[in-house]
Amino acid sequence: MSPVLVGILGSAVLLFLLFMGMPIAFVMMLVGFLGVTSLTSIDAALPLLADNLYGSVAHYPYTIIPLFVIMGAFASAAGITGELYNTFEKWFRRLPGGLGIATIAACAGFAAVSGSSVAAAAAMGTVALPEMKRFKYSPKLATGVIAAGGTLSFLIPPSLGFVIFGMLTEQSIGKLLIAGAVPGLLLSALYALVVYFSVKINPGLAPMIHERVSLREKLLSLKGVWETLLVFLVVMGGIYGGFINPTEAGAIGASSLFLLVLFKRKLSGKAFAQSLLDTIRISVMVIFLVSGATIFSYFLALSTIPTTVSAWIAGLGVSKYLVLIIIVTIYLFLGCFLDAVSMMVLTLPVVYPVIISLGFDPIWFGVVAVLMMEAGLITPPVGLNVYTLAGIARDVPMSDIFKGVTPFLMGIFLLVILLTVFPQIVTFLPNMMGR
Amino acid sequence: ENAFAADQNLRFSTWHPPVSREVKTVWTPMMEELKKRSNGKLGYSMYAGGALGKGPDHFDIVNRGMSDLGYFTATWTPGRFPLTDVLSLAVWVDGKDLAADIGNAVYQKVLKDEFKDVKVLELNGCIQSFIWTKSKPVRSIEDLKGLKLRSPGGHQTNYIKALGAEPIFMPLGDVYMAMETGTVDGLVTCSPLVLAFKLAEVAKYGTVLTLGCVSEGTVMNMKSYNKLDSGQKKIIDEVCTNPFKVTGGLTRDVYKQMIAEISSKGVELIELPDQEKNKWYERFRQVTRDWVKGLEGKGLPAKKAVLTMNEECEKRGVKLVAFPPEYLKG
Amino acid sequence: MGMFEGTGRVIKKASFYLCCAGMVFVMPLMALTTVDVISRAIWGKPIPGTFELSEYLLAVAILLGAAYTQQVKGHVGVDFVTKRLGPRLRALSESLCNLGCMIIAALLAWQGYERAFEETTVSDMLRIPQTPFRLLVFVAGITLFAEFLLDFVNSLKSLIGGEK
Ligand code: NA
Ligand code: NA
Numbered sequence: 001m002s003p004v005l006v007g008i009l010g011s012a013v014l015l016f017l018l019f020m021g022m023p024i025a026f027v028m029m030l031v032g033f034l035g036v037t038s039l040t041s042i043d044a045a046l047p048l049l050a051d052n053l054y055g056s057v058a059h060y061p062y063t064i065i066p067l068f069v070i071m072g073a074f075a076s077a078a079g080i081t082g083e084l085y086n087t088f089e090k091w092f093r094r095l096p097g098g099l100g101i102a103t104i105a106a107c108a109g110f111a112a113v114s115g116s117s118v119a120a121a122a123a124m125g126t127v128a129l130p131e132m133k134r135f136k137y138s139p140k141l142a143t144g145v146i147a148a149g150g151t152l153s154f155l156i157p158p159s160l161g162f163v164i165f166g167m168l169t170e171q172s173i174g175k176l177l178i179a180g181a182v183p184g185l186l187l188s189a190l191y192a193l194v195v196y197f198s199v200k201i202n203p204g205l206a207p208m209i210h211e212r213v214s215l216r217e218k219l220l221s222l223k224g225v226w227e228t229l230l231v232f233l234v235v236m237g238g239i240y241g242g243f244i245n246p247t248e249a250g251a252i253g254a255s256s257l258f259l260l261v262l263f264k265r266k267l268s269g270k271a272f273a274q275s276l277l278d279t280i281r282i283s284v285m286v287i288f289l290v291s292g293a294t295i296f297s298y299f300l301a302l303s304t305i306p307t308t309v310s311a312w313i314a315g316l317g318v319s320k321y322l323v324l325i326i327i328v329t330i331y332l333f334l335g336c337f338l339d340a341v342s343m344m345v346l347t348l349p350v351v352y353p354v355i356i357s358l359g360f361d362p363i364w365f366g367v368v369a370v371l372m373m374e375a376g377l378i379t380p381p382v383g384l385n386v387y388t389l390a391g392i393a394r395d396v397p398m399s400d401i402f403k404g405v406t407p408f409l410m411g412i413f414l415l416v417i418l419l420t421v422f423p424q425i426v427t428f429l430p431n432m433m434g435r
Numbered sequence: 436e437n438a439f440a441a442d443q444n445l446r447f448s449t450w451h452p453p454v455s456r457e458v459k460t461v462w463t464p465m466m467e468e469l470k471k472r473s474n475g476k477l478g479y480s481m482y483a484g485g486a487l488g489k490g491p492d493h494f495d496i497v498n499r500g501m502s503d504l505g506y507f508t509a510t511w512t513p514g515r516f517p518l519t520d521v522l523s524l525a526v527w528v529d530g531k532d533l534a535a536d537i538g539n540a541v542y543q544k545v546l547k548d549e550f551k552d553v554k555v556l557e558l559n560g561c562i563q564s565f566i567w568t569k570s571k572p573v574r575s576i577e578d579l580k581g582l583k584l585r586s587p588g589g590h591q592t593n594y595i596k597a598l599g600a601e602p603i604f605m606p607l608g609d610v611y612m613a614m615e616t617g618t619v620d621g622l623v624t625c626s627p628l629v630l631a632f633k634l635a636e637v638a639k640y641g642t643v644l645t646l647g648c649v650s651e652g653t654v655m656n657m658k659s660y661n662k663l664d665s666g667q668k669k670i671i672d673e674v675c676t677n678p679f680k681v682t683g684g685l686t687r688d689v690y691k692q693m694i695a696e697i698s699s700k701g702v703e704l705i706e707l708p709d710q711e712k713n714k715w716y717e718r719f720r721q722v723t724r725d726w727v728k729g730l731e732g733k734g735l736p737a738k739k740a741v742l743t744m745n746e747e748c749e750k751r752g753v754k755l756v757a758f759p760p761e762y763l764k765g
Numbered sequence: 766m767g768m769f770e771g772t773g774r775v776i777k778k779a780s781f782y783l784c785c786a787g788m789v790f791v792m793p794l795m796a797l798t799t800v801d802v803i804s805r806a807i808w809g810k811p812i813p814g815t816f817e818l819s820e821y822l823l824a825v826a827i828l829l830g831a832a833y834t835q836q837v838k839g840h841v842g843v844d845f846v847t848k849r850l851g852p853r854l855r856a857l858s859e860s861l862c863n864l865g866c867m868i869i870a871a872l873l874a875w876q877g878y879e880r881a882f883e884e885t886t887v888s889d890m891l892r893i894p895q896t897p898f899r900l901l902v903f904v905a906g907i908t909l910f911a912e913f914l915l916d917f918v919n920s921l922k923s924l925i926g927g928e929k
Contacts, residue, residue: 017862017865018842018843019843019846019847020846020847020858020861020862021842021843021844021846021847021858021859021862022842022861022862022865022866023835023840023841023842023862023866024840024841024842024843025840026840026865026866026869027865029869030865030866030868030869033869033872046872046876047876047879047880049869049872049873049876050872050873050876050877050879050880050899050902050906051876051880053828053873053877053902053905054824054877054880054895054898054899054902057823057824057827057828058820058821058823058824058895058898059820059823060816060819060820060823062823063794063798063819063820063822063823066791066794066823066826067791067794067795067798070791070795243806244802247798247819248798248799248801248802250798251794251795251796251797251798251799251802252798252799252802254795255795255796255799258795273785276788276789276791277784277785277788277833279788279791280784280787280788280791280826280827280830280833280834281830281833281834281837281839282839283826283827283830284827284830284831284834284839284840285834285839285840285841287827288831288834288840289841381843387841390841391839391840391841394838397844397845397848398841398843398844398845399844399845
């Protein structure tokens with residue numbers, strides 16, 4: 001059997017087992033293991049699972065996941081997030097989906113700190129979901145907002161996506177990161193519009209209280225949140241000043257909040273233990289997912305499907321924009337199965353030269369590629385952000401979350417179209433840079 | 436003997452990015468050369484950029500047969516190839532062709548025991564590495580105090596410690612983000628990888644003083660090797676024993692271009708006065724002494740390895756600056 | 766049946782306590798990183814080995830929590846097809862899935878054990894061996910296996926029960 005056929009068969013088995021309800025991390029491990037066995041040898045495949053799991057749990061960048069999740073748990077316990085959302089509610093009460101939009105803004109803020117979208121989904125999920133629930137937001141909208149908002153971390157710098165793209169294409173990573181800023185803000189705005197119109201069309205998604213809030217009351221409500229905002233600004237300053245890294249920011253945030261809740265006596269022993277248990281549950285789930293996705297990616301790499309498909313595109317010889325549409329479509333399709341980093345490593349070496357020879361701007365394509373990877377995080381059947389949310393909002397069926405994020409996917413498409421028509425949106429900032 | 440040998444498709448795996456100089460000028464040409472010399476019987480698939488596993492996994496990727504051939508870095512799995520660390524002692528080597536000559540000779544004499552399970556095609560210490568910093572120029576040992584430097588592991592970690600800085604061990608792929616976000620203030624690596632991982636964008640200064648570099652090599656899965664007929668084995672041996680020489684990639688001539696390229700990207704290269712250099716070297720020598728003592732205590736012939744390394748370097752007109760001179764007196 | 770339920774309780778308790786043992790390591794992870802930053806800010810000196818110690822601490826917390834996470838069904842799966850199945854078909858698919866998971870858990874346990882003792886790699890700075898931490902992959906595997914076995918037996922029970 002040819003490797004491509006084995007790859008297709010493996011993907012079919014993956015889908016079947018997914019729909020049977022087998023935990024996703026283990027499906028990807030199992031199919032990846034069987035696939036690697038059939039494409040190489042049992043000797044090569046046997047140690048893969050244990051080694052990869054160890055490699056994933058002993059990986060410094062992932063320490064950010066438990067640290068941010070527990071920070072969120074402490075912030076809730078201290079009443080900080082509650083107060084934050086009370087303030088948001090007072091200010092944005094008359095804006096349809098106001099709290100959802102505020103959450104998107106918070107996600108964008110988080111994205112400016114962290115480059116990991118699953119970490120963003122995990123942390124924001126712990127913090128914002130209960131709050132939106134408190135204000136009677138429909139679970140579909142609430143989870144959709146966070147799953148989509150979490151993907152912003154991949155686009156707004158610091159972004160791992162651009163670092164990988166830069167290395168694979170010899171483009172300046174600095175320029176790419178700068179180039180990601182404006183589309184990142186645009187996408188946040190589009191997401192906000194999606195929330196606004198969803199609620200406009202279906203007011204049941206986010207019930208509105210029509211009672212007016214006086215300006216005095218609004219200003220007074222700021223009293224409860226200025227400390228939080230100050231802390232956020234200090235942390236951002238620390239990160240952008242190069243003094244601390246995002247993981248350290250998570251640790252410091254968690255430690256100071258821990259001291260705060262101890263001091264305010266707002267954390268019972270039981271609540272503390274529950275925060276820790278939740279933190280572990282969410283971190284275990286996320287890291288096992290990542291490990292499974294990695295193993296499955298090795299299998300797909302061995303199947304040569306990504307390179308074969310890329311080579312096919314390279315040989316097409318059709319018009320510029322048709323090739324672009326095909327590439328976007330194929331990325332969406334591959335994004336259904338592959339994690340973002342593997343997808344770039346496997347396809348870019350072939351796809352990128354084609355794009356350049358057609359006369360597209362390399363930095364511009366970097367942004368489009370990263371946008372497609374972002375979409376991959378929320379498209380079914382394999383959407384890591386959606387899975388992460390499903391693990392946190394355990395009373396919300398996964399199909400509802402996938403339905404909830406679909407309108408946001410439209411936001412991504414809209415942005416790709418916008419960027420294709422007006423490439424200057426991407427290129428003007430990096431072109432202003434010296435080197 | 437076997438005129439009808441089946442066509443082989445060999446997987447080659449490396450952590451170098453697909454568009455890096457390593458892949459473009461060494462690994463792809465090397466595999467092409469195998470194909471050419473075998474009249475197309477030895478085909479290949481290239482898995483660059485860690486498509487089959489992360490950097491430190493590369494020895495196992497080949498050893499277990501995920502890939503047939505591959506390039507691995509011994510230093511990234513500290514403690515696993517203890518004697519092979521001898522290839523990463525501080526030495527002025529400015530071309531991989533030269534590094535592989537030295538590495539292969541040392542391998543034949545003292546390192547064979549550490550690689551019983553795989554077919555070693557070549558071993559090399561990487562090209563001389565320097566300290567690259569984000570915002571603080573390093574002109575003396577004092578400047579290093581408290582700096583967090585990414586280390587490739589092994590002796591480089593000990594050197595960084597001995598110089599008073601703080602080593603942080605991490606794979607190269609993570610360094611750009613770590614520099615950008617301030618997880619590290621700088622790094623120790625060789626110039627080709629500064630280019631391959633685009634670090635000239637985040638590093639402003641390079642201090643030109645060799646800290647040696649990691650021990651690396653090209654290995655082949657034993658079963659995959661044994662499957663080949665004797666003619667094919669011979670081709671592999673000829674081409675892969677010094678792939679840098681055969682392909683002309685990453686040789687001493689290329690090195691000069693790379694240094695110029697790094698400068699042109701706006702990195703300031705800092706030369707140190709001889710007196711300052713000697714201060715650094717003396718600390719490196721002490722690291723060698725401690726390392727030898729530690730390994731000899733575990734029954735490994737570390738002193739012999741250092742002597743062999745020095746001998747092979749001298750033979751080729753290369754200075755092993757970390758070599759403690761008293762070793763020659765017996 | 767009584768004996769099975771007794772064993773089940775023991776397994777569940779064991780996973781829970783293991784997770785408790787693991788989760789407390791989040792606190793030193795938090796504290797270590799914080800103290801490292803503070804020490805850097807005040808004395809210009811980081812805590813040696815913070816980076817690699819963090820990795821080991823994360824490994825302990827995650828691997829010890831793996832089985833408990835399964836116990837509370839924290840490893841997510843897709844439910845929109847199985848939800849529509851009848852009780853018997855659903856029990857059948859659950860049994861099959863649990864069987865698949867048992868294979869993975871068994872492989873993790875077996876290979877986790879083998880690899881732990883093969884591994885001679887140490888951490889770069891502090892020279893702490895990986896072996897004990899890799900051995901936790903074995904612990905995670907074996908406890909996950911036990912949890913999946915419980916789920917498997919339960920799904921078999923409802924499969925047979927559904928036949929009546
Ligand atoms: Na980001
Ligand atoms: Na997807």
